[in-house]
Amino acid sequence: MPPSICAVCKTNRALILRPKDHSKLCKPCFINVFEAEIHHTIISTNLFQRGERIAIGASGGKDSTVLASVLKTLNERYDYGLDLILLSIDEGIKGYRDDSLETVKRNAQQYDMSLTILGYAELYGWTMDQVVEQVGKKGNCTYCGVFRRQALDRGASRLGVKHVVTGHNADDVAETVLMNLLRGDLPRLSRTTSIVTSTPSLTPSSGPVADNTNIKRSKPLKYAYEKEIVLYAYHKRLDYFSTECIYSPEAFRGSARALIKNLERVRPSAILDVVRSGEDMARLVPGSDEGCGGACGSGAAVPAEEEEGGCGSAVGKSMASVESQLAANERAAEHNLETEILSKPAKPTPPPSATSTKGQKKPRAERTGGPKKKGPTKQVMGQCKKCGYLSSQEVCKACVLLEGLNKNRPKNKIEVGYEVQDVSLNSVRDELEAATLAAEG
Amino acid sequence: MPGKTTDGAAGGICRRCKENVSVLVVRLEPLCQECFARYVHTKAIKRLETFRVDFHTNEERKVLLPLSFGVSSTTLLHILDLHLKTQMSKTGRTGFALSMVAIRNAEQSPHTEDLLEEVRNQYPGHEYASLPLHDVFRVIPDDAALRDLIPEYTKGEPPKDQEQLARLINSLTSATARADVLSTLRARLIVEHAKSTGCQSILWGDSTTTLAEKTLAETCKGRGFSLPWQVADGKSPFGVYFHYPLRDVLKKELVSYIGFAESGLSSLVHEPFSGATQASTSSKNTTIDDLMKQYFESVEENFPSIVSNVVRTSSKLEVPAGAESDPRCGLCDMPVPGGRFGIHGWGGYQQDGIETAAVVGKNVCYGCTRSLPPSATTTTRI
Numbered sequence: 001m002p003p004s005i006c007a008v009c010k011t012n013r014a015l016i017l018r019p020k021d022h023s024k025l026c027k028p029c030f031i032n033v034f035e036a037e038i039h040h041t042i043i044s045t046n047l048f049q050r051g052e053r054i055a056i057g058a059s060g061g062k063d064s065t066v067l068a069s070v071l072k073t074l075n076e077r078y079d080y081g082l083d084l085i086l087l088s089i090d091e092g093i094k095g096y097r098d099d100s101l102e103t104v105k106r107n108a109q110q111y112d113m114s115l116t117i118l119g120y121a122e123l124y125g126w127t128m129d130q131v132v133e134q135v136g137k138k139g140n141c142t143y144c145g146v147f148r149r150q151a152l153d154r155g156a157s158r159l160g161v162k163h164v165v166t167g168h169n170a171d172d173v174a175e176t177v178l179m180n181l182l183r184g185d186l187p188r189l190s191r192t193t194s195i196v197t198s199t200p201s202l203t204p205s206s207g208p209v210a211d212n213t214n215i216k217r218s219k220p221l222k223y224a225y226e227k228e229i230v231l232y233a234y235h236k237r238l239d240y241f242s243t244e245c246i247y248s249p250e251a252f253r254g255s256a257r258a259l260i261k262n263l264e265r266v267r268p269s270a271i272l273d274v275v276r277s278g279e280d281m282a283r284l285v286p287g288s289d290e291g292c293g294g295a296c297g298s299g300a301a302v303p304a305e306e307e308e309g310g311c312g313s314a315v316g317k318s319m320a321s322v323e324s325q326l327a328a329n330e331r332a333a334e335h336n337l338e339t340e341i342l343s344k345p346a347k348p349t350p351p352p353s354a355t356s357t358k359g360q361k362k363p364r365a366e367r368t369g370g371p372k373k374k375g376p377t378k379q380v381m382g383q384c385k386k387c388g389y390l391s392s393q394e395v396c397k398a399c400v401l402l403e404g405l406n407k408n409r410p411k412n413k414i415e416v417g418y419e420v421q422d423v424s425l426n427s428v429r430d431e432l433e434a435a436t437l438a439a440e441g
Numbered sequence: 442m443p444g445k446t447t448d449g450a451a452g453g454i455c456r457r458c459k460e461n462v463s464v465l466v467v468r469l470e471p472l473c474q475e476c477f478a479r480y481v482h483t484k485a486i487k488r489l490e491t492f493r494v495d496f497h498t499n500e501e502r503k504v505l506l507p508l509s510f511g512v513s514s515t516t517l518l519h520i521l522d523l524h525l526k527t528q529m530s531k532t533g534r535t536g537f538a539l540s541m542v543a544i545r546n547a548e549q550s551p552h553t554e555d556l557l558e559e560v561r562n563q564y565p566g567h568e569y570a571s572l573p574l575h576d577v578f579r580v581i582p583d584d585a586a587l588r589d590l591i592p593e594y595t596k597g598e599p600p601k602d603q604e605q606l607a608r609l610i611n612s613l614t615s616a617t618a619r620a621d622v623l624s625t626l627r628a629r630l631i632v633e634h635a636k637s638t639g640c641q642s643i644l645w646g647d648s649t650t651t652l653a654e655k656t657l658a659e660t661c662k663g664r665g666f667s668l669p670w671q672v673a674d675g676k677s678p679f680g681v682y683f684h685y686p687l688r689d690v691l692k693k694e695l696v697s698y699i700g701f702a703e704s705g706l707s708s709l710v711h712e713p714f715s716g717a718t719q720a721s722t723s724s725k726n727t728t729i730d731d732l733m734k735q736y737f738e739s740v741e742e743n744f745p746s747i748v749s750n751v752v753r754t755s756s757k758l759e760v761p762a763g764a765e766s767d768p769r770c771g772l773c774d775m776p777v778p779g780g781r782f783g784i785h786g787w788g789g790y791q792q793d794g795i796e797t798a799a800v801v802g803k804n805v806c807y808g809c810t811r812s813l814p815p816s817a818t819t820t821t822r823i
Contacts (some may be wrong), residue, residue, distance in 0.1 A: 024602070044788055170789075181657065184754035195788070223789040235819050246821055259736055261631055266727050267617050269811060270661050272789050276807055278667025283778070284669055284758040324747035327468065 008033065014343065016235075020225035022268055034224070034232050039074050041223055045195050049161075050081040051139040055161040057152050058107065059117070060100030063167030065107060065240040066229045067221055071165070072111050084111075089151045090119040090128025093145055103241040110239065118155040120147055124402055134405060145356055146397045150389055153215045161215075165348055168219040169258060171226040174271045177278035179256040183322060190285035193278040225271060255319060301319075342433075465697055468745065474701050481690055481698045487646075488686040492536040496526050502537040503617070504684075505640035507631045510556050512695050512714040514646030519706050520686075521644070524565045532620035540568035542634050544627050556711060563705055571661050572634060575606040579628045579641055580633040587629075587772030589803055590813060603746045618812040620728040621662060625773045625809070632679045642682040650692035650741050651687060653751040654733040661729050663784075667775040674750060678764065678776050688752060691745055692738070700766070770806035772813070778804045783809045 004014040004024045012026035025033065032299045042048060055320065056071065058064045068086065075082045088104045091097055101117060108115035121127045124147060132140050156164050173193060180189040191197060201314075232242055263270040383389065384396035391397070453471045455463045455478075465482060486719050492502065506521065508514045521539055541560070545553035553571055554596035561569050579602050581587055591605050592612045600608070606626075612809045613619045647655065650670050659671055670677055678681045687695070699707045741748050761767075767776035781787070782804050805813065 012601070040790065083706075101606050158544060176658065178657065181660065181751055181754060186754060186757060189754075246593050259657075259732070262732055263729065266729055266732060267615065267661075267811070269607055269663075269730065273663035273808070275789055276663050276664060276787065277660040280666035280778070280807075281668060281758060284666075284761060286757060319740075319747065323744040323746050327752050330468070330749065388453040 008364075008412055015063050016231065019231070019264075020268060020272065031235060032230055032253065035070055035073060035077075037068050037218055038224060039078060042074070042080075047218055047220060048080055048082055048193065051083070052163055053085065053161050055084040055085050055087040055116075055152075055156050055164045055179055056113075056157060057114060057164055057166045058088050058104045058165070060088070060103035060241040061167070062229055062238075062240045062242060063169055063221060063226075065103070065167075065238050066224075066233050067165060067167045068107060068111055068113065069236060069238055070232075071220070072113070084113050085161070086111075086115040087152065087155045087159065087161075088114050088115065089116045089148055089155065090117050090121075091148065092344075094129055101242040106239055113256050116155060116159055117247050118158070120150055120151065120168070123151055123154060124398070126402070126405055131405065133330070142314050143401055144400055150396070150398050152217075153389070156215050163216040163218065165220055167217050167221055167230055168228050169221045169224050170255075170271050170275055173219070173278065174274035175260050176276050177255045177281075178259060182256065184286050184326075188279070190282040193222075193275060193282055195219060197347070197397055220428060223272065223275065248385065464701070465693045466819075470526060471727060478698065481516075482523070484689045485517065485686045486524055488684065488688060489524075489536075492642075494532045494534055494536045494630050496532075496787050501542055502642075503638070503640045504644050505542060505631070505638070506644045507634040507646070507751055508557070508560065509646070510543070510710065511559075511646070512692065512699060512710055513648045513651060515560070515706065515710050516695050516698060517644065517646045517687055518560070518564060518700065522567075534722055535687040536680040538567070540638060540640055541570070543569075543571040543575055545571055546623075561711055565707060568638075570634070571636075574602075574623070574626060574629060574630065575602040577630040578605045579731065580630065580637065586769075586804055590772060590805070592816070596666050600738065600763070612814050612816075613812065614814055616726045617662075617730075620809075621812045622731050622772070624730075629774060632677070632681060633682050636679075640681065642684055643677075644684050644686055646687060647685050648690050648692045648695055649749050651738050652688055652755075653748045654730070654737050656751055657736070658730050658733040659734070659778070659808070662808045663808070663811055664775075666778055666806070667773070667808070669756050669758045669770040670775060672756075673756045673758075678769075679774065680790075684743055688756075689749070690743055691748065693745075715738050743804045753785060768804060768808055771804050772809040773806060777804075779803070782806060782810070 006014045006026035006029050007023045008025055008029040012028070014023045014024035014026055014028060017023075018025055018032045019321075026030065048054065054071070056064060056068050058068060059089055065261060068084070070355065071082070071084055074080065075084060085106060086108050089099060104115060105115075107113075119127070131143050135143070137234055152164050152166075156162070161243065180192060196216060232238075243415045258273060260274070263274075267273075286435045382391060382394075384391040385394050386399040387396060389396045389398065393400075395403075452465045453820070455461045455473035455476050456470040457472060457476040461475060463471035464474050465472060465477060469478060472480065492504065495502075506514065506518055508518065518539075523538065525535045525537075541557075543553050543557050550666075557569055557571050562565075578588070588605070592611050593608065610622065613622055625750065631643060634640075643790060656672055657667065659668060664671070670683075672685070674684050674688070675682065699710060737748055760780050764776045764778065767778055767781040769775065770777050770782070784790075784807055
């Protein structure tokens with residue numbers, strides 16, 4: 001068999017089987033294509049503005065390291081005119097964060113970017129190790145997720161930065177789309193695929209609250225496959241730290257993640273296809289005026305309180321706890337429904353417009369259209385009474401959690417997790433080896 | 442996996458009638474056989490409010506039930522047959538007339554005929570028809586965009602329908618694509634059959650579980666845009682109404698139902714057993730549909746509410762405004778919002794490094810484009 005020739009340059013020998021579409025590429029062409037796609041994402045969504053100061057949320061992991069490297073490259077190559085800096089959050093987890101922060105420090109030197117490290121201890125008075133000591137290993141991801149979201153914004157505002165980019169990749173987005181379908185979370189479904197999420201600007205706040213309520217968040221890698229990120233890091237010999245958090249993994253996300261990995265095996269484009277579906281579905285969510293899924297460009301920034309969450313946040317619930325909650329809702333709804341239906345007149349399926357307001361009941365049972373239903377309740381954003389952070393409640397989640405911690409007794413019920421298999425990076429690496437074509441004779 | 446016949450349930454008292462011995466636990470309630478059957482019936486009939494006996498009209502409403510001889514569609518026929526008999530005995534007339542159609546693939550034709558005959562004997566008094574899948578090329582117009590997708594199709598001398606189907610299927614390069622295109626064609630043929638035989642509505646047999654599978658499978662195949670028409674009751678974009686009467690019944694509950702029903706019913710069910718879907722995921726023959734089937738069969742066991750929640754959620758998605766005037770996909774015939782055909786021209790556009798020639802896309806939606814080979818969806822401009 002003759003050696004494969006790169007599908008792009010048609011000269012070099014192909015050494016890489018591209019995970020996204022299984023095209024055979026040589027190393028320089030792969031690097032080019034990968035960078036070109038991210039450039040395309042940035043340009044087509046008008047993601048950045050000249051002179052903008054951008055904080056890269058850096059964890060030392062593969063995603064944020066690749067993000068920093070690619071942004072530096074593209075910023076120089078295409079003269080974006082960006083001022084790039086690194087922002088790291090130290091959750092205070094010994095044996096996990098210490099090492100990855102060392103990596104971030106080296107990255108700062110390698111990329112010649114300034115680095116700010118902000119600790120949970122400093123921000124909240126608690127390190128994650130201390131939180132875990134208090135609440136145990138199960139359920140601590142809720143704390144970590146809630147704290148981290150605010151931490152990045154707070155860090156950014158301290159640095160006078162209005163835009164934070166994170167390393168969320170296509171696998172993460174696809175996973176979140178499926179997860180939100182499984183959890184039945186339409187509001188999040190309509191937000192999750194947007195490339196930009198931002199805390200909407202509030203009326204000038206009263207009082208001396210930190211200006212951390214108007215930070216733009218974006219994910220330039222939203223169309224980049226995790227496997228390609230690993231390949232890029234490998235071929236560019238990037239210095240990153242790979243480990244997983246030593247505390248419990250998210251059960252629910254784990255289930256969606258396993259599904260995504262299986263899908264990718266069956267059809268490589270599937271991850272991208274889920275992202276596309278997610279963008280399209282965002283427009284179909286009732287009452288979503290913003291849900292253009294990032295396809296309509298820069299103008300679309302959607303509220304970002306605790307959305308994709310990475311790990312942690314409300315999303316960290318176990319399947320079992322979601323199940324029991326749903327089952328309870330179902331039983332409650334069932335009783336209403338049964339009485340409701342009895343009073344219903346027999347009619348042939350009415351055309352969509354005819355249902356209008358005559359039917360006194362909510363058109364819950366039939367999907368014939370009818371009056372435009374009110375969408376899922378929109379979040380009304382205000383500010384936390386305690387810390388001034390953007391919140392849909394009077395007191396933001398972080399402050400609620402902190403209060404519980406400080407009282408020596410967590411207020412939020414901690415759920416017993418149901419362990420679902422978790423796909424570790426190792427399996428990604430195994431496949432990486434398979435993906436790199438052996439040099440053929 | 443017939444229901445949850447746990448030891449705790451067997452021998453207890455039925456939670457509903459409080460008289461009989463319970464035989465299985467349904468959503469945490471121990472039920473006796475009779476109450477369980479009533480539970481399944483009620484769930485299905487509740488969805489058919491619009492087909493009550495209407496005393497104000499003599500016009501007969503006809504509905505089409507596509508039969509696959511699987512657990513769901515066969516059970517639906519059984520329930521509807523009973524329902525019609527009840528209507529007849531109570532009111533002397535029925536709310537609708539039932540028509541069945543079975544679609545056969547070339548290789549299993551004789552088998553399908555036999556199965557349909559058995560069903561007809563068991564449930565007489567309804568209309569029955571069986572159609573070969575390649576009939577889809579007979580019932581669509583000559584100028585339909587679908588024909589453009591067939592390799593080497595020339596307008597001069599159209600090949601036979603069978604030949605057209607074979608060429609189309611043989612041009613597909615993966616198991617997922619074949620399964621996808623076959624089910625798309627099957628659905629189109631059923632819709633055309635409904636229209637040509639005067640059926641206003643199609644009653645699909647899907648259970649909660651298969652609707653959840655479909656929701657995720659279509660999402661994963663890039664057809665999120667068409668979900669409002671794939672899982673919701675109501676007007677379809679094809680001029681007929683779609684209903685899913687078993688949308689509130691889980692697949693495992695239907696399996697239990699058949700287990701308890703008289704033997705006549707179970708003998709009619711010929712479903713390729715789930716063993717077929719347990720095949721390893723590394724297999725080249727695994728399809729996205731298989732993957733979702735496996736996934737939800739396992740989720741259904743311990744987390745039934747998650748399954749129904751998926752269906753509830755996807756059914757809430759709204760048909761976009763102006764969908765009626767949106768251009769249609771040449772393969773699945775779904776309205777494509779804004780005519781965003783093909784896999785290019787969006788944020789996730791990728792350089793495929795395959796060809797750079799100027800191409801004119803055919804009007805095929807994102808999901809169908811993924812299933813068709815690149816040569817089918819583009820024509821090189823000369």
